Amino acid sequence: MRVLAAMSGGVDSAVAAARAVEAGHDVTGVHLALSRSPESDRTGARGCCTLEDARDARRAADVLDIPFYVWDLAERFEADVIDEFVGSYAQGRTPNPCVRCNERIKFAAVLDRALALGFDAVVTGHHARLDPDGTLRRSVDPAKDQSYVLGTLRPEQLAAARFPLGDSTKAQVRREAAERGLAVADKPDSHDICFISGGDTGGWLRDRLGSRPGPIVDADTGQTLGEHDGAFAFTVGQRRGLGLERPAPDGRPRYVLDISPVTSTVTVGSAEALDVWRLVADRAAWPHEGVVACEAQVRAHGGVVPARAQAHGDELVITLGSPVRGTAPGQAVVLYDGDRVLGAGHILATG
């Protein structure tokens, strides 16, 4: 089989490519250049699109003795991921750019181009399992499982995807990389959003959206407790950095409950008020009809809660057996049966 290995420069994608080679496939490595600004290429910003990462990927491809190219997807990435990220925040939603990148870049633009160029499949270093029948499952390493960020992919996107690492723990992957002589064996994991160097999402958004001041309002009393510079700097469920001088009357911490971009109002209240029992999502990947008992996960490294999901037309309504906190429109909700992904959608509304 001719396979294209997407190589970020990290240890996971390097070992995934190595396993594809070992499986006897004709493997070509490709590094996706996602950053447009030459500065970010030179400052060595953390993430997955610096020059250093491209070099690490190239070096790994050399060790594996496979052809290696860089594909420039910066324009697509900017339009489909970064602009959408900024636009979502401006509308008070909390997008997950990794989910979006998988939907629009890795398993869309890259996959389409690979298939058009005669490749049979795209290999990535995601920690997830894909059964021959197309069922997506969690990785055997619960701490590194990435099935959540793949959950919204449609069957036709998964059909040509290969995840060779799903049966291994991260520790095993690192050990294998060392045994194979891959220099990225002990390269640290990247955690930040790849296009925001330094991890200051609020500051990054303020640079793009400018200052949009508004009030911080108490949910119970309606009283204005303070001012803020821009609602986009807040996410639902956020506790720190509210900048409120006076403590709540009951002395308990306050959380962001709601963000209204139209009036630039940030509503805060108690932890209990954050509890969400019901989610309405789109049907990004939900082929099922009727009521389906399952477990719901609403963030990449969150736990699951019991849930019942039912499609209503274009929407997916999920009632939860126990509440989730700090859940905002824009996030993905992925529904599981044990380690099996049943499907997913993007949250449209909560409550």
Added chain:
Amino acid sequence: MTYLDHAATTPMRPEALAALTASGAVAGNASSLHASGRRARRVVEESREVLAGLLGARPSDVVFTGGGTESDNLALKGLFWARRAAEPARRRILVSAVEHRAVLDTVAWLSAAQGAEVELLEVDAAGTVHPETLEAALARDPDSVAVVSVMWANSEVGTVQPVAALAGVAHRHGVPFHTDAVQAFGQLPVTVNASGIATGEDAPDAITISAHKVGGPVGVGALVVRRGLVLQPLTHGGGQERDIRSGTLNTAGAAAFAAAATAACEHLPRESARLAALRDDLVRRVQHEVPGAILNGAPLAGPPGAPRRLPGNAHLTFPGCEGDSLLMLLDARGIECSTGSACSAGVARPSHVLLAMGASDEHARSSLRFSLGHTSRAADVDALVEAIGPVVERASRAGVTV
């Protein structure tokens, strides 16, 4: 393996490899006073004389460097600094818009950090700088220009510039003229013999050449500098090369450079004709397989004795295909070529050369350079012709934008 990327680097010639290993095996610093030093010195000086002879220059005009990029840096920075020191009003630098990055990045730095005012000379659709364009830029304020630099032949599309005419224009305004002849040397008669580099009005004042483009090793080059032309050095520490360039002399590299250049220039008219015929065959047959393919740059046939295009260069656009895709698919079939300029991340950007020639972004992105050299044979062209049809068909399915 079908190697069609000789403009990037060409295989080392046996003569050069022999000279490299012979000299490399012998110890000796050419600056030392003892017998080993004298032996090394003799090798360097004989190599210098050989290169000077091939170029029609004096041996003392040849300054060995670490390669073409260093030679371009030395010429532009060295001349700019020296000219401005002598006459502070000389801040302008005129270079063509289609120069190699070794020139463009150098003048960009001089502009950003050294107060230079850089003007890019426009080219026509074939990539040619017209002497009138240079004349107009100089005439605006000739006393403010420090240096003019226009390459002898373009590295991407192979267009040969009217160097003698351009040098004449610069000289009439009293401005030194540098040319990057890295691509031209060994493929065209690059000589300053006609009127002599020391006195000739139409000869460049400084010429950049590089060993690995003529079948020598990487890491050796030269700047041929007219006597009396003052350059400030880039590097300090020993002043081994006329106090313009410091560093222990690369004895083996110089010997291999001279051997390669001798071999390249020895049969130059015949070899150029052979490459041009092979190249014409390549273009004709590729266009037969892919009727939509467009030849960029100057026409294949130039006036007799004065080709407007490097004999080994074929630069083609395949509309509807991404150059990256074509390169990858050809590479998978053992055919090696280039998309032109690549940035340091390895991402292919639309070529600044094609954009300067008026091409659209999409046209520029859909282009490939095939370059022939001393090891090229008819079988190389046959292999490309056999592969190109299916490759273009496949690449066009992936489209131009991803």
